Amino acid sequence: MKNAPLKTVKDISLTNAEWQARKIAAIARGEGNLAPVYIERAENAEMWDVEGRRYIDFGTGIAVCNTGHSHSKVVAAVKDQVDRFSHTCVMVTPYDTAVRLAEELNRLAPGPSPKKSIFVTTGAEAVENAIKIARAHTRRRGVIAFNGGYHGRTNFTLGLTGKNAPYKTHFGPFPADIYRVPYPINYHGVSLDDTLHAIEMLFKCDIIPEDVAAIIVEPVQGEGGFYPASDAFLRAIRDLCDRHGIVMIADEIQSGFGRTGKFFCMEHSGIEPDLMTVAKGMAGGFPIAGVVGKAEIMDAPLPGGLGGTYAGSPVGCAAALAVIDVIEEEQLVDRANHISSIFDARLKALREQFPALIGEIRTDRGAMMAVELIQDGDPSKPNPELVKAVVGDAYQQGLVILSCGVRGNVFRFLPALTIPDALIHEGLDIFEKCLSRMIDA
Template sequence: MKHQQLNQRKNAATPRGVGVMCNWFVNRAENATLWDEEGNSWIDFAAGIAVLNTGHRHPKIVAAVEKQLQAFTHTAYQVVPYESYVALAERINDLAPIEGPAKTTFFTTGAEAVENAVKIARAHTGRSGVITFTAAFHGRTLMTMAMTGKVAPYKRDFGPMPASVFHARYPSEQHGVSVDEAMASIDQLFSCDIAPEQVAAIVLEPIQGEGGFRPAPTEFMTRLRALCDQHGILMIADEVQSGFARTGKLFAMEHHPQVKADLITMAKSLAGGLPLSGVCGRAEVMDAPAPGGLGGTYAGHPLAIASAHAVLDVIQEEKLCERAEHLGQHLREVLHLAKARNPAIADIRGVGSMIAVEFCDPQSGAPEKALCAAIQQRAMEAGLLLLTCGQHGNVIRFLYPLTIPDAQFQQAMEILSHVLTAE
């Protein structure tokens, strides 16, 4: 009854454009567990859409934020700076897979980070063009919406889009797009839409998030880097969803050690639940905008900065990169056993604990969006919260906190096995 009343209030007070998945309201959370207003609990395999690699309310993060609360909560860094911002930039500069000296600046949301990376690239190159990829997701602001490679629900009704944004094909073995075809699609853009000398940056997710957890092959990354070097184009790696131990590395770009991005965007699990994003890149590129060209009232908020310091400590101390590999291997085993019993499971893919399962009709190969939604609903009814993704909504992604206790993870695997193979 309480949820029914809250939903009535929600529908009356907030617009329908904010799509809400659950019809229940959270009351409290701890590590990998959510409790609603009526005392029911769920194992959280959504983690606020990849924000909580370190779990809900990690004690070290809570302590760091509480300590900062006792000092000051806001000055606006570009008015009165604080050491913790500088220290976090130094840590990120040391950790991010950037070639040579690096610099980092902080913002509030992932979309802000991506927009500012484009600004930095344009300032450095003096060019305007941006190339992104099909199925990409870069945000919901006007510029990042144009960069996103999916119309519904992100771009529908919101045109016209900003100019000088073009989409190439993202390689995907499951969807029949080879590395050669993906590279050829960029060549076609150069022939038909924009000269390479006008392109400031090529922006890609090393593992697509909303697009269905599709990892970029190393061959593609290598050839893309060579193409960028050939034409003086910057490579921007959007690691908003893939960063901070989810893939078994601090950054997904580390899975391609011979390939270095010029700029890396980050957000989500950077600050363990507090809003913080950043752009890290080659120092000479990062210094291109003039003073005042970057920033924001809440950019690099001190509470979020304190939380991010604690996140980096936890990832290191609790060996969360190694744990991502361990948990991901267990999940893969469960999914492959389910695949033997469910012919609609068309693909199991991902890296570390950034894993997804795709559902297609076994006869026609058509996307099985309805089946995917039904499995998600069965899981929720059984106490497991899952998220879908993919261009056709037929992919389930797994975003559990990497701090989840072993016993609870095993409980989730049992629920998952049941809902994937239930008749």
């Protein structure tokens, strides 16, 4: 039997359930989907599925559409670029948009040191290339990462990632020379001293500091539960790296481009990383990623040692330049802090209703916000079942929300930085009703 055509008039009227059945038959189960909702169009902070149902989007494709879905300036930049050309390969015959984007990222990156950038396609590629650059610069092998960290789905980045299910299950063995230590989370009784002691013991028992190329850290842990790194923690890592000649890598893939109330989250601490990985919110939904860092370190690899066929796609570069313009012109960094203030007030009021179930509320890093659900008011008793139930019910009620956390008990809120206040309140009304309904169920 011949394969069905990709799209027919009849396809347009298919339901979400019918598309989901076709998806299950056609796409490997490992590439799952959170909800059987098939989007037909989206604008700013709203989406409409193939059945015409409307959704308020508190996920933005996992912190990708910081400037909202289909921002007019991003769309115009992409159309203009596609009209001119879609690909030549930046390593063969480059183009001005790649140069201009690198200049912009170098300008925006935290710290006074001269910067350089490279471009790749995905966040995982950015992390892998940051490690390559660090190893080339130091001529060392070891990499230190943190429990609960998430750095991608390639084999090497899974080795760095400190969350097993579902990312690492059945995929080992993972590369050697990766070492992991606790991430300081006061809410769960892990202090900064605990972390620093673990690193000290690592140096005594597993790898000497002179063999460590890099320490990679998320300034806000993403998949791990939206736990922000304290300024003291980041200063301690900076000092440790300076003391031992180790490259400090900040993974800003989820936290960058205005998301946390600074253009890059590391600005909150006033600390300059040696290298920084970027992706997600960089280009409004078009696939591009990069590494930005101190010029002397970035230049360590030999010519041809970095890159990829689609690295620095001209379409992605054009979109990213437009995103940067929109963030600055519409003052979306400040807007992230305003969004956070609304969520903070609403979520704290909700906690007063359910103090035994709503644990920590994390709203101090702009529009990268989270609520942790527990049982009996005890942080050591996670409540992933309630989180899963609320997420599922929210989709039924027209709200897209995401969960995260090593224990699966955290709601994460990532609305577009362009979302109107009225939509925030409407979405939170839905969230509150879903939570109350699932608690009573």
